[in-house]
Each structure stands twice: as C-alpha cells, then as structure tokens.
Amino acid sequence: MYDLDMFMAEVERKNPAEPEFIQAVREVTETIIDVVNDNPAYLHGKILDRLTEPDRIITFKVEWEDDNGEVQVNRGYRVQYNNVLGPYKGGIRFHPSVTLGTLKFLAFEQTFKNSLTTLPMGGGKGGSDFNPKGKSDTEMRRFCRSFMTELQRYIGPETDVPAGDIGVGAREIGYMYGMYKRLRDEHTGVLTGKGRNWGGSLIRPEATGFGAMYFAREMARTQGEDFAGKTISVSGFGNVAWGAVMKAAELGAKVVTISGPDGYIYDPDGVNTEEKWRYMTALRASNNDVVEPYAKQFSVQFFPGRRPWEVPVDMAFPCAIQNELNGEDAEQLIANGVKYVIETSNMGCTADAYTAFRKAKVLFAPGKAANAGGVAVSGLEMTQNSMKLSWRTDEVDQRLKDIMKNIHEACVSEGMESGSTFVNYARGANIAGFKKVADAMLDMGY
Ligand code: 2IT
Numbered sequence: 001m002y003d004l005d006m007f008m009a010e011v012e013r014k015n016p017a018e019p020e021f022i023q024a025v026r027e028v029t030e031t032i033i034d035v036v037n038d039n040p041a042y043l044h045g046k047i048l049d050r051l052t053e054p055d056r057i058i059t060f061k062v063e064w065e066d067d068n069g070e071v072q073v074n075r076g077y078r079v080q081y082n083n084v085l086g087p088y089k090g091g092i093r094f095h096p097s098v099t100l101g102t103l104k105f106l107a108f109e110q111t112f113k114n115s116l117t118t119l120p121m122g123g124g125k126g127g128s129d130f131n132p133k134g135k136s137d138t139e140m141r142r143f144c145r146s147f148m149t150e151l152q153r154y155i156g157p158e159t160d161v162p163a164g165d166i167g168v169g170a171r172e173i174g175y176m177y178g179m180y181k182r183l184r185d186e187h188t189g190v191l192t193g194k195g196r197n198w199g200g201s202l203i204r205p206e207a208t209g210f211g212a213m214y215f216a217r218e219m220a221r222t223q224g225e226d227f228a229g230k231t232i233s234v235s236g237f238g239n240v241a242w243g244a245v246m247k248a249a250e251l252g253a254k255v256v257t258i259s260g261p262d263g264y265i266y267d268p269d270g271v272n273t274e275e276k277w278r279y280m281t282a283l284r285a286s287n288n289d290v291v292e293p294y295a296k297q298f299s300v301q302f303f304p305g306r307r308p309w310e311v312p313v314d315m316a317f318p319c320a321i322q323n324e325l326n327g328e329d330a331e332q333l334i335a336n337g338v339k340y341v342i343e344t345s346n347m348g349c350t351a352d353a354y355t356a357f358r359k360a361k362v363l364f365a366p367g368k369a370a371n372a373g374g375v376a377v378s379g380l381e382m383t384q385n386s387m388k389l390s391w392r393t394d395e396v397d398q399r400l401k402d403i404m405k406n407i408h409e410a411c412v413s414e415g416m417e418s419g420s421t422f423v424n425y426a427r428g429a430n431i432a433g434f435k436k437v438a439d440a441m442l443d444m445g446y
Pocket of ligand 1: 089090091092110161162163164165166192346371372374375376378
C-alpha cells in the first residue's frame with residue numbers, strides 16, 4: 001500500500017529544489033492513490049515509483065553570439081519522460097524561469113495529457129533559460145540553431161517530437177527545423193507547429209485556445225447552461241490567449257481581459273474583433289512582453305502591475321504560465337461569483353488556489369485536460385506528416401472538437417460525484433490519463 005505522506009517525502013528527498021515537480025506529483029498522486037491502492041497489479045508493479053522517475057534527462061550547453069559580438073551561454077534541456085504510448089512528445093520553452101524542475105513538472109503533466117488525447121504520444125518537454133525578451137531576429141536565429149545543433153542528436157519523428165511552448169512559436173520552430181534539416185538531411189515530421197507550406201497542420205497555432213473553449217462549452221452543457229453569453233477573463237496575450245479570445249467570440253462569449261507581465265487591460269466590449277486579434281499578434285511579435293499599448297490603441301483601461309483575477313466574471317482562463325493564479329486570486333474570483341475556472345496554462349493555479357476552488361465547488365478544469373487541444377493537433381500534424389498529406393481546416397477542427405469532447409467525457413466518467421452534477425475534473429483527468437499509461441507500463445514489463 002502506498003501512503004501519501006511517506007511517498008511524497010521520498011519524492012521530495014529524491015528531487016530537491018524542484019518545487020513545481022513536487023507540486024505536480026502531489027496533485028496527481030493525491031487524486032489517484034486510492035485507485036492505485038485498490039489494484040494489486042499497480043502495487044506489485046510499483047507504478048507510482050516508476051511514474052515519478054523520468055525515462056531520461058538530457059542537458060546540454062548552448063553557445064551563441066549576441067548582436068554586440070559577445071559570447072553567451074545558456075543551458076538546454078530535454079526531459080524524455082515516458083514513451084509507453086508513443087514517441088516522446090511535448091513543447092520547448094524558452095523563458096528565464098526555466099529550470100530542470102520546471103521541465104520535469106511539464107513533462108510529467110504532458111505524459112497524462114497526451115494519454116487523455118487518445119493519440120499515440122508519450123510525454124516529454126524541453127527548453128532553455130534563454131530569455132527571448134528584447135532579442136533581435138538574428139539573435140533568435142543564432143540561438144535556435146545552436147540549440148538544435150545539440151538537440152538533434154536525441155530527437156526524431158519516431159523517437160521524440162518537440163513543438164513550441166512559451167517563447168517558441170512558428171518563427172523559432174522554423175529556425176530549429178531548418179537546422180535539423182541541414183544537419184540530418186531529412187525532411188520529416190520531427191517537430192510540430194511547422195509552417196503551413198512545409199508540413200505544418202492547419203489550426204495548430206490556435207489549437208490550445210480553441211480546445212480550451214470547446215472544453216468549457218462542454219462543462220457548461222453538463223451544468224445545463226449556455227456557453228454563449230458568458231463573461232470571461234483571460235490572462236496572457238500569446239498564442240494560447242489569442243486562440244482563446246477568437247474562439248470565445250465565435251461561440252458567443254465575451255473575453256474582457258488580457259494581460260502581460262506589465263499588468264492587464266480591461267476591455268468591457270470584449271476582445272472580439274479581427275482588428276484586436278491582429279493587434280495582439282503584433283504585440284507578441286514585438287518581443288517586448290507588454291500589453292499596455294493595447295489599452296492606448298483601443299481606448300480601454302490598463303491596470304499596471306495587477307492580475308486580471310480581480311474582475312468579476314463567469315469563467316476564468318489562466319493562459320500564461322504556471323502558478324499565475326494564487327490562493328488570494330482564487331478567493332477574489334470566488335467572492336465575485338466565478339463558476340468555472342479553466343486552467344489553460346500548465347498548472348496555472350497554485351495548490352492553494354486549487355484547494356479554494358475545490359472547497360467552493362467551483363468547476364475547475366486542470367490544464368492537462370483543458371489545454372490538451374494544442375498537443376492533440378500536434379498529434380494530428382504527426383499523422384498528416386506520416387501520410388504525407390494535409391487535411392482541410394474543417395477536418396482538423398472537427399477532430400479537435402471530437403477529441404476535446406472525449407476528454408471531457410473521460411473526466412466526467414471518472415470525476416462526477418454521485419448524486420450531483422458536480423464534476424471533480426482534476427480527479428477525473430488524473431485517473432483517466434493515469435490508467436492508460438500505467439496499464440501500458442504493466443503490459444510492457446520492466
Ligand atoms: O504544453 C503543451 O501541451 C504544449 N506546449 C504543446 C506540446 C506539443 O507537442 O504540441
């Protein structure tokens with residue numbers, strides 16, 4: 001039998017100074033430990049011990065030259081967490097907060113998320129502490145090329161397929177793909193999030209935000225409510241937030257906030273026009289990491305240094321980075337009557353926030369379920385690459401919708417509390433994601 005406290009003490013001992021990894025492991029273990037303890041095969045197979053150790057961790061040096069001719073050194077990583085369901089699959093993050101612990105937590109989450117998509121993908125994650133803020137296009141290119149010079153040894157279309165994440169978008173994927181192709185002389189589906197003309201899937205850039213909205217619509221339906229007409233707060237202003245605001249508008253809901261490290265903007269009419277979406281894209285592409293100019297451009301209010309969680313809404317969508325919504329933010333949202341929280345960033349809510357939502361019976365969708373649309377369309381990109389063909393927009397979108405609906409159903413079937421319509425989505429997602437990975441591990445032995 002596993003004892004939660006004893007098990008977690010051991011995880012903490014083995015992974016010192018990795019608080020996010022420990023947080024992610026605890027959140028999953030808490031919700032599945034009874035399922036494990038009830039199953040002799042999981043116990044005999046030491047499944048929790050095996051799932052909390054990544055298959056392989058690679059770290060490497062990334063040397064590059066900045067525009068002043070100065071030599072710079074960063075650290076690159078790839079965490080190949082688990083490949084029982086398919087090749088390692090997960091994004092690459094370039095952000096100054098990146099540490100090995102961050103990437104271990106992301107790769108751990110990715111393993112269960114990818115399992116939920118039902119597509120054949122294992123879990124991985126990579127990145128660097130490199131900060132894209134203020135970097136020129138030339139610097140980005142030099143860094144990406146240097147990063148791929150090392151990474152290419154460890155990846156391949158049937159081995160490990162990276163994609164974008166924070167700080168890595170279409171441009172960076174392009175530079176990395178170019179370097180891979182040059183070094184290996186292969187044009188394959190080794191990365192996803194590629195450009196349209198060279199193997200990328202339609203809808204991939206928007207997929208995470210679209211998927212989160214499809215998921216939220218299912219949540220509302222389950223409560224007998226209409227998604228249309230809901231007021232929504234979104235944090236962030238990158239790719240994910242962008243897809244989210246566009247799909248929310250299309251489905252008839254109103255997003256009233258977006259945010260950056262500098263603060264948030266409040267747009268009471270909604271971020272709901274082509275012009276506003278285009279402006280968001282231009283802001284992000286500027287590499288300045290600020291949203292304030294949006295407020296000036298569209299004559300709306302900007303709240304410097306504040307987070308959007310103080311605005312009263314029906315639904316909140318953290319779309320920026322881990323632990324961006326804390327216990328106090330959660331209490332504020334609850335006091336303002338929030339009914340749904342859809343974690344669209346990976347582990348966007350702190351453990352305190354998560355506990356507060358659970359106590360207040362707020363419907364809380366964890367990132368591994370709600371944001372799985374991004375990696376799901378990456379999986380569809382891999383399929384299209386393997387078949388050497390390209391699906392139409394409506395084909396990809398329909399598959400994305402079906403996948404999000406299936407994930408929602410899996411969460412409901414494992415997480416609905418008997419005698420009520422309340423769904424513990426975190427428990428549902430963890431159990432559903434875990435079972436497939438665990439069963440495959442047992443099938444394959446050790
Ligand atoms: O967190 C994520 O799921 C991603 N950054 C997307 C990963 C992918 O392989 O598309």
